[in-house]
Amino acid sequence: FYFRNKHGPFLLFVSLLHVHTPLITTEKFQGRSRHGLYGDNVEEMDWMVGKLLDAIDKEGLKNTTFIYFASDHGGFLEAHRGNSQLGGWNGIYKGGKGMGGWEGGIRVPGIVRWPEVLPAGTVIDEPTSLMDIYPTVVQLAGGAVPQDRVVDGHNLLPLLRGTVQHSRHEFLFHYCGVFLHAVRWHQKDSGTIWKAHYATPVFQPEASGACFRRGICPCFGDGVTHHDPPLLFNLSQDPSEANPLSADTEPL
Numbered sequence: 001f002y003f004r005n006k007h008g009p010f011l012l013f014v015s016l017l018h019v020h021t022p023l024i025t026t027e028k029f030q031g032r033s034r035h036g037l038y039g040d041n042v043e044e045m046d047w048m049v050g051k052l053l054d055a056i057d058k059e060g061l062k063n064t065t066f067i068y069f070a071s072d073h074g075g076f077l078e079a080h081r082g083n084s085q086l087g088g089w090n091g092i093y094k095g096g097k098g099m100g101g102w103e104g105g106i107r108v109p110g111i112v113r114w115p116e117v118l119p120a121g122t123v124i125d126e127p128t129s130l131m132d133i134y135p136t137v138v139q140l141a142g143g144a145v146p147q148d149r150v151v152d153g154h155n156l157l158p159l160l161r162g163t164v165q166h167s168r169h170e171f172l173f174h175y176c177g178v179f180l181h182a183v184r185w186h187q188k189d190s191g192t193i194w195k196a197h198y199a200t201p202v203f204q205p206e207a208s209g210a211c212f213r214r215g216i217c218p219c220f221g222d223g224v225t226h227h228d229p230p231l232l233f234n235l236s237q238d239p240s241e242a243n244p245l246s247a248d249t250e251p252l
Contacts, residue, residue, distance in 0.1 A: 006059050009141040014052065018045035021079045021086050036084050053113075063116045066140055068133060071108040073097045077210035094209055094241045098216040100176025101197045103241060104209070118160050126167040127186055127193060132156045166191075176201075176219035184235070195241070196230040 004010075017024060023041040033039025049069065056065050075088025077096035087097065095102025110128065112118060131153035135145050139155050154168040167186065174182040182197045201217035201224055203209060211217040218224065231244045243249075 006061060011137060011141070012052075016045055016048065018042070018048070019088060021076060023086055038084075038086055038088065063114075065114070066117075066137075067113040068136075069109075069111040069113075070130060072130065074104045074106065074108060076216075077104070078212055078215050080212075092240045095201070095217075096210060098176070098211075098219075099181075099201055100174050100179065100219060101182030101195075101200060103235070103239065106174055112156075112160060114160075119162075122160075122162075124159060126159060127169055127172055127184060128156060128159070128167050129153060129169060129172060176217075176224075179219045179224075181219070181224075191236070193235040195233045195235050197227055197233075198230050199224045199226050200231065201225075 019038065019041045023037045025037060025040045025044050029040045029044040029047070030037075031040065032043050035042075053067070056062055056067070074090045074093065074096050076098075077085075077087060077090070079085070079087030090096055090104035090107075093102070093104035093107055095104040097105055099105035129152070132155070133153065135151060135153045136156045138145050139157065145151050158164040159167060166188065170186050170188065172184040172186075173180060174184065176199075179199065181199045182195055185194045185196075187194065199220075201211055202222075203217075204211050204213040211223070214223065232250070233241045233244060234250070235241070
């Protein structure tokens with residue numbers, strides 16, 4: 001593709017259909033993977049990202065371009081055809097797409113590339129948000145974030161450069177639609193991450209971790225359970241959210 005603005009700041013936003021259902025995959029990539037149509041879709045996405053990176057490198061922009069690769073939600077567990085899972089896999093994390101609180105629905109990988117500015121191979125284990133992209137790119141382009149309103153995102157560059165060790169997000173609020181399902185607290189003095197769930201989807205079947213009978217979990221009504229007191233987890237020790245804490249197990 002052609003860079004009209006390669007001599008000045010530019011923003012290229014690519015929102016890929018991959019790896020969302022339906023898994024539309026071109027003929028060239030069908031059957032390429034050992035993991036069915038989903039795997040083929042991942043491989044085609046990988047190829048497309050590679051083409052974008054190659055173009056940036058070819059134009060001599062590699063060292064001056066900040067690249068952020070991420071997803072907007074976790075894998076879609078309810079997407080099945082027969083015995084094959086079409087919507088991804090969330091590893092050790094509970095739940096998936098459409099769930100406002102469980103880690104499997106909201107915890108996604110973020111991969112950053114900016115040679116000569118950000119050290120390669122660095123792993124940062126701090127809670128950030130896709131809301132942080134906005135203030136980050138505004139700063140990179142030499143602009144200023146509006147001061148007449150509250151902006152929930154924070155500039156990622158100090159964290160990525162290592163000039164600060166912790167994310168500026170002390171609290172992150174996790175909504176399902178307009179309904180607050182969970183809140184994450186990043187306790188600064190200890191580094192511990194706690195999460196309280198006020199509402200959780202009713203899984204169908206109960207132990208499945210998904211809402212197979214509904215096709216996707218609802219955000220309200222009879223499809224959710226309200227918790228009072230909230231379910232509380234120590235994500236630092238229990239990232240799978242398997243063991244809710246109680247006053248007996250966690251007096252603090």
